[in-house]
Amino acid sequence: xxxxxxxxxxxxxxxxxxxxxxxxxxxxxxxxxxxxxxxxxxxxxxxxxxxxxxxxxxxxxxxxxxxxxxxxxxxxxxxxxxxxxxxxxxxxxxxxxxxxxxxxxxxxxxxxxxxxxxxxxxxxxxxxxxxxxxxxxxxxxxxxxxxxxxxxxxxxxxxxxxxxxxxxxxxxxxxxxxxxxxxxxxxxxxxxxxxxxxxxxxxxxxxxxxxxxxxxxxxxxxxxxxxxxxxxxxxxxxxxxxxxxxxxxxxxxxxxxxxxxxxxxxx
Amino acid sequence: xxxxxxxxxxxxxxxxxxxxxxxxxxxxxxxxxxxxxxxxxxxxxxxxxxxxxxxxxxxxxxxxxxxxxxxxxxxxxxxxxxxxxxxxxxxxxxxxxxxxxxxxxxxxxxxxxxxxxxxxxxxxxxxxxxxxxxxxxxxxxxxxxxxxxxxxxxxxxxxxxxxxxxxxxxxxxxxxxxxxxxxxxxxxxxxxxxxxxxxxxxxxxxxxxxxxxxxxxxxxxxxxxxxxxxxxxxxxxxxxxxxxxxxxxxxxxxxxxxxxxxxxxxxxxxxxxxxxxxxx
Numbered sequence: 001x002x003x004x005x006x007x008x009x010x011x012x013x014x015x016x017x018x019x020x021x022x023x024x025x026x027x028x029x030x031x032x033x034x035x036x037x038x039x040x041x042x043x044x045x046x047x048x049x050x051x052x053x054x055x056x057x058x059x060x061x062x063x064x065x066x067x068x069x070x071x072x073x074x075x076x077x078x079x080x081x082x083x084x085x086x087x088x089x090x091x092x093x094x095x096x097x098x099x100x101x102x103x104x105x106x107x108x109x110x111x112x113x114x115x116x117x118x119x120x121x122x123x124x125x126x127x128x129x130x131x132x133x134x135x136x137x138x139x140x141x142x143x144x145x146x147x148x149x150x151x152x153x154x155x156x157x158x159x160x161x162x163x164x165x166x167x168x169x170x171x172x173x174x175x176x177x178x179x180x181x182x183x184x185x186x187x188x189x190x191x192x193x194x195x196x197x198x199x200x201x202x203x204x205x206x207x208x209x210x211x212x213x214x215x216x217x218x219x220x221x222x223x224x225x226x227x228x229x230x231x232x233x234x235x236x237x238x239x240x241x242x243x244x245x246x247x248x249x250x251x252x253x254x255x256x257x258x259x260x261x262x263x264x265x266x267x
Numbered sequence: 268x269x270x271x272x273x274x275x276x277x278x279x280x281x282x283x284x285x286x287x288x289x290x291x292x293x294x295x296x297x298x299x300x301x302x303x304x305x306x307x308x309x310x311x312x313x314x315x316x317x318x319x320x321x322x323x324x325x326x327x328x329x330x331x332x333x334x335x336x337x338x339x340x341x342x343x344x345x346x347x348x349x350x351x352x353x354x355x356x357x358x359x360x361x362x363x364x365x366x367x368x369x370x371x372x373x374x375x376x377x378x379x380x381x382x383x384x385x386x387x388x389x390x391x392x393x394x395x396x397x398x399x400x401x402x403x404x405x406x407x408x409x410x411x412x413x414x415x416x417x418x419x420x421x422x423x424x425x426x427x428x429x430x431x432x433x434x435x436x437x438x439x440x441x442x443x444x445x446x447x448x449x450x451x452x453x454x455x456x457x458x459x460x461x462x463x464x465x466x467x468x469x470x471x472x473x474x475x476x477x478x479x480x481x482x483x484x485x486x487x488x489x490x491x492x493x494x495x496x497x498x499x500x501x502x503x504x505x506x507x508x509x510x511x512x513x514x515x516x517x518x519x520x521x522x523x524x525x526x527x528x529x530x531x532x533x534x535x536x537x538x539x540x541x542x543x544x545x546x547x
Contacts, residue, residue: 049546049547054382054386054543054546077386077387078388080386082386083383084383085379086378086382087378087380088378088379088382088383090305090380092309092312092313093305093309093312097308102387104298105298105301105387105388105389107388133312149383150386
């Protein structure tokens with residue numbers, strides 16, 4: 001096993017009386033693609049927000065590439081990239097401009113900037129649409145542009161929050177291929193949340209299943225399937241086994257309306 | 268698991284940069300300008316907003332101004348009423364452009380754009396100041412328009428470059444103040460509906476409780492008190508002195524500038540603290 005790039009120790013976040021994330025402890029190795037699974041409201045997004053320094057933990061600690069998210073948030077921000085679940089590219093700007101802003105914010109030297117942006121567009125298969133306004137992009141193209149924005153500074157760890165929500169199967173597959181290539185070509189560690197079991201199964205080296213703020217199972221997809229036994233077990237079965245019935249899940253009104261809006265925009 | 272030539276790649280990795288006081292300041296200014304540039308680019312792609320915004324000050328000057336100039340009911344000293352109100356309408360324009368600026372934050376929060384900016388190492392203050400300055404740029408476009416109108420209405424505007432520079436600074440500072448004020452409200456109320464409600468409620472009182480269209484001296488005592496703590500009054504005062512050939516300032520440019528600078532700085536600090544919380 002290689003060195004761990006991300007470590008969390010009893011990471012906890014409460015909102016009033018609700019414990020959104022409860023004593024989350026995890027170690028991710030450099031170069032892994034790691035999936036966080038769980039029903040809506042399980043605490044995946046809250047976990048990601050803490051790891052990306054958007055939300056301070058109530059208690060506990062996490063280190064990314066050796067930097068504490070609590071004490072050295074700005075150092076952490078330099079070595080991570082974050083693609084939020086919502087639509088984060090600016091539709092009123094061109095693809096090139098969207099990348100240019102982030103290249104500047106991440107302190108890419110002036111001399112390298114243009115090449116870095118061109119390479120990123122090339123890598124993500126967007127070179128032909130560089131000067132088109134993003135509002136004329138397809139959903140899959142927007143997602144790839146967003147990944148390019150968050151990868152422009154070659155972060156050690158890239159966080160993707162439900163990267164393929166709202167995409168059709170073809171676009172989804174293209175995004176997966178690009179994520180895998182980022183890991184293979186740059187050795188980037190990728191942490192993603194999803195509730196698509198197919199995505200977890202195909203893409204992730206290891207997954208953790210979260211339920212009500214807690215990690216209830218962790219391992220490779222194969223290990224998890226083996227852990228509940230039975231022939232022809234799928235990751236869906238594992239999910240239902242650990243995360244329980246879906247009856248009272250599905251998120252709040254606000255979450256649902258947001259997810260559907262995002263899905264609508266990407267579609 | 269694959270670990271391709273990681274050692275060879277290490278030099279290309281993103282890494283924390285050395286910290287120094289001077290480089291922090293330079294970086295702060297740079298990042299602020301990046302955000303402002305971003306907003307200006309957006310404006311360039313879709314400038315229609317600037318045109319529709321120009322309608323309101325035109326109506327105020329052409330209708331309200333012309334009528335009140337004829338009534339001669341308001342004591343305006345050495346200048347005509349239309350001259351007296353022109354800097355007031357410029358300040359009003361700046362106020363109207365800036366006071367709904369916070370709406371963009373709520374919009375960008377709903378879209379997820381803010382989340383991504385906050386996950387970058389950009390200083391929070393630079394994110395706020397960058398937006399505030401871009402409200403200043405929008406306001407400058409209004410200023411150009413109002414200068415043209417003023418010339419058409421035979422207002423004797425002061426063409427002195429130093430005075431024009433003073434107007435430029437005052438407009439940007441006034442816009443930055445009200446845009447930041449608006450950002451703070453947006454951070455606190457968090458939803459579009461509530462923000463619009465509050466925006467509507469505060470805009471007109473801010474305007475009427477100032478020296479924009481009548482001098483403070485003719486107000487009832489209680490309103491005078493409010494007007495004196497209203498930063499818009501100081502913005503109007505500075506503009507009135509700088510913009511007109513015979514313009515006079517009540518408080519002096521130094522005090523006007525000081526009040527606006529201090530008020531803006533305080534708001535920027537408050538906004539930098541509140542801004543990261545819009546995504547929580």
